Amino acid sequence: xxxxxxxxxxxxxxxxxxxxxxxxxxxxxxxxxxxxxxxxxxxxxxxxxxxxxxxxxxxxxxxxxxxxxxxxxxxxxxxxxxxxxxxxxxxxxxxxxxxxxxxxxxxxxxxxxxxxxxxxxxxxxxxxxxxxxxxxxxxxxxxxxxxxxxxxxxxxxxxxxxxxxxxxxxxxxxxxxxxxxxxxxxxxxxxxxxxxxxxxxxxxxxxxxxxxxxxxxxxxxxxxxxxxxxx
Amino acid sequence: xxxxxxxxxxxxxxxxxxxxxxxxxxxxxxxxxxxxxxxxxxxxxxxxxxxxxxxxxxxxxxxxxxxxxxxxxxxxxxxxxxxxxxxxxxxxxxxxxxxxxxxxxxxxxxxxxxxxxxxxxxxxxxxxxxxxxxxxxxxxxxxxxxxxxxxxxxxxxxxxxxxxxxxxxxxxxxxxxxxxxxxxxxxxxxxxxxxxxxxxxxxxxxxxxxxxxxxxxxxxxxxxxxxxxxxxxxxxxxxxxxxxxxxxxxxxxxxxxxxxxxxxxxxxxxxxxxxxxxxxxxxxxxxxxxxxxxxxxxxxxxxxxxxxxxxxxxxxxxxxxxxxxxxxxxxxxxxx
Numbered sequence: 262x263x264x265x266x267x268x269x270x271x272x273x274x275x276x277x278x279x280x281x282x283x284x285x286x287x288x289x290x291x292x293x294x295x296x297x298x299x300x301x302x303x304x305x306x307x308x309x310x311x312x313x314x315x316x317x318x319x320x321x322x323x324x325x326x327x328x329x330x331x332x333x334x335x336x337x338x339x340x341x342x343x344x345x346x347x348x349x350x351x352x353x354x355x356x357x358x359x360x361x362x363x364x365x366x367x368x369x370x371x372x373x374x375x376x377x378x379x380x381x382x383x384x385x386x387x388x389x390x391x392x393x394x395x396x397x398x399x400x401x402x403x404x405x406x407x408x409x410x411x412x413x414x415x416x417x418x419x420x421x422x423x424x425x426x427x428x429x430x431x432x433x434x435x436x437x438x439x440x441x442x443x444x445x446x447x448x449x450x451x452x453x454x455x456x457x458x459x460x461x462x463x464x465x466x467x468x469x470x471x472x473x474x475x476x477x478x479x480x481x482x483x484x485x486x487x488x489x490x491x492x
Numbered sequence: 493x494x495x496x497x498x499x500x501x502x503x504x505x506x507x508x509x510x511x512x513x514x515x516x517x518x519x520x521x522x523x524x525x526x527x528x529x530x531x532x533x534x535x536x537x538x539x540x541x542x543x544x545x546x547x548x549x550x551x552x553x554x555x556x557x558x559x560x561x562x563x564x565x566x567x568x569x570x571x572x573x574x575x576x577x578x579x580x581x582x583x584x585x586x587x588x589x590x591x592x593x594x595x596x597x598x599x600x601x602x603x604x605x606x607x608x609x610x611x612x613x614x615x616x617x618x619x620x621x622x623x624x625x626x627x628x629x630x631x632x633x634x635x636x637x638x639x640x641x642x643x644x645x646x647x648x649x650x651x652x653x654x655x656x657x658x659x660x661x662x663x664x665x666x667x668x669x670x671x672x673x674x675x676x677x678x679x680x681x682x683x684x685x686x687x688x689x690x691x692x693x694x695x696x697x698x699x700x701x702x703x704x705x706x707x708x709x710x711x712x713x714x715x716x717x718x719x720x721x722x723x724x725x726x727x728x729x730x731x732x733x734x735x736x737x738x739x740x741x742x743x744x745x746x747x748x749x750x751x752x753x754x755x756x757x758x759x760x761x762x763x764x765x766x767x768x769x770x771x772x773x774x775x776x777x778x779x780x781x782x783x784x785x786x787x788x789x790x791x792x793x794x795x796x797x798x799x800x801x802x803x804x805x806x807x808x809x810x811x812x813x814x815x816x817x818x819x820x821x822x823x824x825x826x827x828x
Contacts, residue, residue, distance in 0.1 A: 390580045393542045394637075398593035398644060399570035408592075411583050 264462060271463025272470055282443075283464070287471050290449040293361055294429045294475075297368035301424050305373045306417065309380025310406055314392065324381065330374035335367075339437030342367050346438060359440035364448065367434030372424040379423055383416030384409060415487050422483050429475060449475075493517050494539060494572065494648050494680070499548035501534055501704075509534050509704040511548075516648055519678045523685055523695035525711040531704035532684035533577060536650045539682065540574035570597070573646040577653040577684075579637030581625040586617065586636050589625075593644035611639045614669050630657035638666060642673060651683040655690065667694050693781060702748045707828065712787075712797040713751035719744045719827070727768065727822050735793040738768035738822040747827050755824040756798035758788055759817045760808055767819040771796070775814050778805065790816050 275283050312324055344350050346358040346366075357363045387409050395408040410417060432450035439446035441455055449472045456465035494516040501509040509531040516522060516539065524532050537543045538550060541557060541564035549559035557568040573593070581589045587608055594604040612618045615635050620628065628636065634657050641649055649670075655663035670681060671694065685691050691698050691711070700711030707714060715732045722728060725742040730749065739749060757763070762770050773792035780786055786805040788798045796818050800808075810816065 388580055390576055390578075391582065393537070393540075393574070393576070394580060394582070395592075396542050396566075396569060397540050397572070397574040398640065399566060399573075399596045400592075401566040401596075404596055408582060 268462040268466045272467035275464060275467040276470065280467075283467055283471070285444065286447050286449055286452050286468060287475075289361060289447065290429065290472075291475070293364050293368065293435075293448060294425060297365045297372060297428045298421065298425045300365070301369045301372035301428070302376045302421055304369075305376025305424070306380040306420065308377040309382075309420075310384055310409075312377065313381040313384035314406075314409070324378075327374050327377045327381070331378055333371065333374070335371055335431055335433035336437065338367055338370050339434030342370065342434060342438050358438060359442060359446060361439070361446055363438040364435045364446060367438050368428040368431055371431055371434065372427045375427055376420055376424045379420040380417060383413040383420060386416060387412045418483050418486055422479055425479055426476060429472065493553060495551045496535075496538065496545070497549055497551060499538065499545040499550070501538060501543075501548075502546045507704060509538070509545075511535070511704075511706060514539075514699075514706070516680050516682050518647070518680055519674070520680045520682070520697060521674060521695050522680075522682045522697045522699060523691035524682065524699050524701055525685055525691050526701035526707075527686070527714070527716070530701040532701055533652050534704075535701065536574055536652050536682070536684055539648070540572050540650050541569045542574065570644070571647040572650065573641040573644060573648075574650040575634075575637045575641045575652065575654060577656055578630075579633060581628070581633055581636060581640075584624065585621065586612075586623050586628070587621040589636060590621075590640045590643050592640060597644065607643055611643045614642075614672070615639045616665055616669075631659065631662055634658060635662070635666060638670075642669075645677065646679060648680045648682065651681065653685060654683055655685075655687075663690070670694075702750075702828075703746075705828070707748070707750060712753045715749045715751075715794070717747055717749050719747050733794040735771060737825060739825040739827060740822045741825075741827045743827055750826040750828070751796065751820060752824060752826065753787070753797050753799040755820050756796065757819040758798050758800050758804070758808065758810075759819070760815065762817045763819060765819060766821065768822040769825070770817060770819045772815065772817045775810050775812050775816050777812055778810060786810075788816070790818060792818055 312320060312327070342363065343358070345352045346355065346363055347353055391412050392405055392409055395405040400408060430450060432454060435448050436451050436454070439448065439451065441447050441451040449468050453465045453468050456468070496511050496514040499509060499511050500507055514535065524535060526532050538545055541550065544558050544560060544563070547560060549556045551557065552568060556562050558564040582592060590608045590611060591604050594607060599607070612621055615638060617632065617635050617639060620632060620636065625633065634654065638651070638654060655666055658666060673679065674681060698711060700707035700714065702714050703716070717730045717732060719730060719741065720728055721744045725740065727738055727740050729736040729738050732749065737749060757767065762772060771792035773790045776789045776791050776795065778786055778788060784802045786800050786802055788800060788805070788810060790796055798818055
């Protein structure tokens with residue numbers, strides 16, 4: 262039990278003393294997470310809107326694919342992306358393997374189905390009369406989508422939170438395509454895995470605490486948003 | 493002129509609307525009446541261009557604005573506005589709701605504010621402008637939805653049971669405001685209602701829908717029945733609620749029976765006559781849609797409505813609750 266207390270004391274010291282390695286890893290994690298979440302939501306949420314609100318051939322199949330992709334193992338995504346980005350792969354020329362951009366791509370691939378599937382569910386949950394009313398008042402496609410999005414704002418905020426949560430907690434793909442290189446591609450999750458394996462429990466715990474705080478901040482922000490909203 | 497042509501509309505293979513033609517001329521005030529499930533709401537949604545017909549087309553003048561192949565454009569939809577039976581308000585204040593369509597049309601600021609204020613005043617909802625949807629009753633929501641529709645000054649206003657949540661006074665106020673709007677701007681109004689009295693009182697043109705088709709007769713006394721099999725044209729006794737109506741027909745299976753109100757003889761007591769249908773009951777209400785014309789509604793097991801003259805009503809001394817006999821010939825009953 263003593264090593265737990267010791268580890269916790271070290272973690273608090275590392276955080277309170279603004280340890281450059283700890284904060285460097287945390288900043289890189291935030292950068293990767295924000296960029297990946299923005300891209301995944303920018304692509305996935307419009308797709309979710311279309312899947313939920315338009316009737317077209319293949320819609321059901323597309324929904325099935327998106328829902329299945331929710332359960333895609335992160336290491337498999339990492340493996341496929343590694344094959345694409347490795348020097349012999351079709352995208353090898355980009356030179357992105359073992360860069361933070363590669364981690365972003367992996368995270369986008371994992372968060373995109375979340376953004377699409379949960380947005381579709383959120384939009385399907387909106388009273389269909391909202392869309393009809395907006396249309397009958399003369400709204401075009403974008404204004405109608407905006408009216409629907411306003412009604413589903415809490416669910417859509419939860420979509421962003423879920424996508425961010427997936428990205429920030431992801432470890433498999435980040436490890437494979439990022440390489441866990443110190444000062445370059447080491448994120449909070451890959452660092453926690455490494456330092457735990459190396460026996461540096463205090464450092465792993467400090468990074469784990471920061472990860473928890475990040476998740477907490479995002480969820481508190483969502484709750485504040487929900488608290489402010491009213492009909 | 494807004495017009496449906498050769499429209500058959502189906503949900504999951506079930507035909508819910510089958511209309512050869514349905515036109516809404518400029519400035520018309522049309523009431524669509526019919527039972528629940530007769531296709532009124534579907535018809536309004538097609539006219540509002542928020543649904544496309546399974547077959548057929550919807551035209552504005554000579555242009556096809558909606559069909560299975562033509563997706564309605566926002567520009568066409570901006571000329572027609574629908575208020576649904578149970579309308580919803582968007583998030584935000586009543587003021588923002590009424591201004592929604594104006595904003596889409598690029599009308600903002602003082603201009604939009606003055607339009608919102610004027611419409612709200614006409615519908616008696618000025619006091620509600622800063623409220624939100626959860627602070628309104630169903631009747632108030634309906635009035636706000638009508639105001640929101642009128643604010644965009646459509647050429648055609650479609651209303652689905654616009655007074656279903658309103659009390660009598662509010663209904664009168666709403667119909668009064670609509671009549672005034674029509675006088676001022678000449679917009680066409682098409683309203684679906686199951687209240688025949690309202691339809692007769694406010695509309696110039698009453699069209700009855702039954703099973704998704706336009707009824708060839710007036711909208712009163714329509715009954716959905718199952719005709720028994722027979723051998724050609726003959727008199728059949730068809731059960732309608734607790735009574736059996738004699739009808740001469742060669743049809744069998746599901747059908748609509750229509751008893752034209754002008755073909756019903758009204759008397760105080762049963763008369764000996766050739767009429768195969770003689771029912772006694774009590775007067776439930778009397779309506780006077782036009783001077784000199786009286787609608788007599790009676791409960792004879794089911795509700796039947798007869799049309800008689802003011803003079804006849806006076807001679808019979810009819811009043812709600814008084815006993816009455818309705819008689820009509822089997823051959824007068826229409827089947828479609």
